[in-house]
Amino acid sequence: MFSTDIKTIHLATDHAGFDHKEQIRLWLADSVYKVVDHGAKENHPLDDFPDFISLAAVAVSKNPQNSCAIIFGGSGQGEAMMANRYTDVRAVVYYGGNEGIVKLSRIHNNANVLSIGARFVSVDETKDLILKWLATPFSDDEKYQRRNDKIDSLSKDFKS
Numbered sequence: 249m250f251s252t253d254i255k256t257i258h259l260a261t262d263h264a265g266f267d268h269k270e271q272i273r274l275w276l277a278d279s280v281y282k283v284v285d286h287g288a289k290e291n292h293p294l295d296d297f298p299d300f301i302s303l304a305a306v307a308v309s310k311n312p313q314n315s316c317a318i319i320f321g322g323s324g325q326g327e328a329m330m331a332n333r334y335t336d337v338r339a340v341v342y343y344g345g346n347e348g349i350v351k352l353s354r355i356h357n358n359a360n361v362l363s364i365g366a367r368f369v370s371v372d373e374t375k376d377l378i379l380k381w382l383a384t385p386f387s388d389d390e391k392y393q394r395r396n397d398k399i400d401s402l403s404k405d406f407k408s
Contacts, residue, residue, distance in 0.1 A: 254382060258317040260286040260304035260327075262297035265320025265366035268374060272318065275375060297321050298330050305331040305339075308360055312336040317361040318378060324365035331361045335404070338396075342377060343368040350377050354384035356392050 257276060261269040266288055276283045286303035288295050304317040308331075317339075321327040324341045331339040340353035343365025353359035362381050364374055386392070 254281060254314065254316050256282045256284060256307075256311070256315040258284045258286060258304040258307045258315060259319070260297075260300040260317065261288055261320035261366075262295050262300060262327075263288065263291050263293050264297075264322035265324075265327075265364065266291040268364065268366035268371055269320045271371045272320075272374060272378070297327050301327045301330040302334075305334040305337050305361065309334040309336050312360055315360070316382075318364065319361060320364045320366045322365065322367045324363035328361070328363035331363065336400075337361055339363050341365065344373075347377060347380065350381050351384045354381060355387045356395075358386040358392075358396055 259269050259273055269285075269288075273283060273285055284307065286307070287300040301319050301321075304319055308315050308317045317331065319327045319331060319339070324343050328339040328341045331337050338353075338357055338359045339361035340350065340357070340359040341363045342350050350362065353362075359381075362378065364377075369377070
């Protein structure tokens with residue numbers, strides 16, 4: 249999947265994470281990353297997260313070696329479920345609590361999508377988490393690669 253040499257970060261959200269996404273988009277604008285905003289482009293209370301999350305997930309699926317996504321929703325749960333339907337996408341949810349889970353998602357599972365529960369995590373916490381997540385490499389331990397390969401093998405007939 250990806251290393252700490254990410255070149256592109258895809259962003260997506262619905263209304264519940266809109267303000268969060270906008271602040272993160274502006275924060276990342278001056279970074280070394282190319283940032284692609286897949287929407288929502290306006291805060292509309294009746295939008296549906298699959299419309300936007302699917303675009304970010306497809307983009308990561310097409311280039312998992314050099315891209316990742318940060319997606320937002322109220323809890324981040326549905327958004328991660330949507331993203332995980334795509335080949336080569338490994339989404340993890342964070343909505344507060346022990347930040348170590350975000351690092352372990354990279355070390356053990358090579359997560360390339362970070363789904364943030366915007367109703368539960370502040371923007372400042374999100375920034376800190378993103379920095380930690382992007383800086384954490386996948387482990388070179390054979391057991392983690394073996395397990396991830398099994399996930400891919402056992403699920404490939406069910407992915408789009």
